Amino acid sequence: MANYYDLDDIIAEEERVSVVFRKAVNGVGIDASAETDCVEIDSKVELPFWLAHELYLRKVVKLKVPTCFNQKTRLELGADAACVDLRSRCPYFYEFGCKIARLFNSCEPETRVEGRDLGSFLLSAFENRYKEVLAKAHSAAFAAASKCFTLLTKEETTMYEAAQSSMAAFKKWRMGGPRFQKASILGRKRKPTD
Amino acid sequence: MAGQSDPHVSLFSAEELEFMAEDELVEIVPNMRMEPLNLLCGDYGPFFPQMVTQVPVWLAIALKKRGKCSIRPPEWMSVESLTRILESERESQDVFQVLPFHYVEISKLLFDHAPGDIPDIYMVRSLIEDIRDVRFHKFETSLESFEAARSSAVRINNLSAMEVNIARPFVSRALQAFYKHTSPDLVPNAETVPNRWQQPADPGQKRTLRKR
Numbered sequence: 001m002a003n004y005y006d007l008d009d010i011i012a013e014e015e016r017v018s019v020v021f022r023k024a025v026n027g028v029g030i031d032a033s034a035e036t037d038c039v040e041i042d043s044k045v046e047l048p049f050w051l052a053h054e055l056y057l058r059k060v061v062k063l064k065v066p067t068c069f070n071q072k073t074r075l076e077l078g079a080d081a082a083c084v085d086l087r088s089r090c091p092y093f094y095e096f097g098c099k100i101a102r103l104f105n106s107c108e109p110e111t112r113v114e115g116r117d118l119g120s121f122l123l124s125a126f127e128n129r130y131k132e133v134l135a136k137a138h139s140a141a142f143a144a145a146s147k148c149f150t151l152l153t154k155e156e157t158t159m160y161e162a163a164q165s166s167m168a169a170f171k172k173w174r175m176g177g178p179r180f181q182k183a184s185i186l187g188r189k190r191k192p193t194d
Numbered sequence: 195m196a197g198q199s200d201p202h203v204s205l206f207s208a209e210e211l212e213f214m215a216e217d218e219l220v221e222i223v224p225n226m227r228m229e230p231l232n233l234l235c236g237d238y239g240p241f242f243p244q245m246v247t248q249v250p251v252w253l254a255i256a257l258k259k260r261g262k263c264s265i266r267p268p269e270w271m272s273v274e275s276l277t278r279i280l281e282s283e284r285e286s287q288d289v290f291q292v293l294p295f296h297y298v299e300i301s302k303l304l305f306d307h308a309p310g311d312i313p314d315i316y317m318v319r320s321l322i323e324d325i326r327d328v329r330f331h332k333f334e335t336s337l338e339s340f341e342a343a344r345s346s347a348v349r350i351n352n353l354s355a356m357e358v359n360i361a362r363p364f365v366s367r368a369l370q371a372f373y374k375h376t377s378p379d380l381v382p383n384a385e386t387v388p389n390r391w392q393q394p395a396d397p398g399q400k401r402t403l404r405k406r
Contacts, residue, residue, distance in 0.1 A: 122380070123375040123376060135334070162364050163361075163364035166359070166360050166364070167360060170208050170360050173208030174208075174302065
């Protein structure tokens with residue numbers, strides 16, 4: 001775990017992963033719609049990542065690649081990374097992706113068919129989208145910025161906001177003028193300079 | 195160092211940088227007679243009318259406010275030298291021209307407090323704005339290409355204090371993210387396996403950041 005007290009880290013672990021149970025489990029209420037409190041073998045359930053992670057380490061479940069990293073998203077990102085609305089798919093796309101990718105990388109070779117190149121996929125997605133964030137971050141006006149802003153994931157948003165706020169602080173300083181204003185009575189006879 | 199209380203925004207605020215820039219020396223022409231000032235940061239003076247002497251910017255501004263001196267703008271703040279710098283900034287995409295580390299702050303301080311002492315003030319002001327814009331744009335384009343280098347460090351020479359300070363929050367976050375995503379447990383062999391998701395890179399694009 002990256003940082004125990006990091007709120008973003010905790011929320012990222014709430015993302016849902018679909019898993020397939022390898023064993024029948026008794027006495028758990030994971031599936032709310034089930035009539036009995038047990039999960040049968042080979043049943044497919046969506047669990048939050050933190051739970052799926054633990055169950056996976058105990059070899060109770062098999063992980064499937066989450067929908068936000070499926071082939072469709074990959075093709076879209078390959079076509080035009082900057083225009084894909086990643087926020088609606090998964091607000092913690094990278095954070096969650098890194099966690100999942102570590103899990104896929106650590107598992108045995110025969111089961112890691114789908115998720116094997118997830119790490120490099122995340123990297124290239126970030127690289128391609130980074131350019132777009134960079135181009136807009138320091139320059140775009142607020143009105144134009146709000147449109148592309150809704151597409152960014154949480155990680156990209158922090159980068160973007162950092163750039164915007166530092167640029168705004170600089171502009172405020174530059175326009176500020178002298179910190180101590182002259183009393184009006186002193187400058188009355190002179191022509192106001194600039 | 196006295197930093198801003200919120201570490202997430204930036205290490206220094208623009209006002210703090212201005213404060214640090216006030217320690218730079220400028221030349222003044224006093225119009226009064228005064229004994230030398232023996233300060234902790236150094237000895238300045240003695241002051242005689244019409245005799246040029248060097249003092250820190252803060253002292254120059256304090257004397258100027260009382261009408262005791264006129265400030266001589268530094269040599270780089272002349273129209274000729276700024277025009278030359280602007281031209282060479284526009285010529286080369288990779289190299290940043292040598293300017294004083296605090297040129298943004300010093301020029302702003304002099305514009306605010308001694309506008310009468312700078313010849314061609316409108317020209318000088320717009321030249322400095324142009325230089326800053328050109329340099330920042332150049333900085334952004336060189337950041338664009340740095341992800342191709344797959345390195346965890348960036349080397350850009352001759353950036354000024356204010357330019358670094360504006361870019362710092364974004365760049366440090368971006369570098370952190372790149373570092374995280376290129377870590378070996380995520381991308382087992384990033385160097386050897388060509389990335390099939392990556393769009394074909396422009397062959398004309400150079401790794402500008404590794405130069406010099």
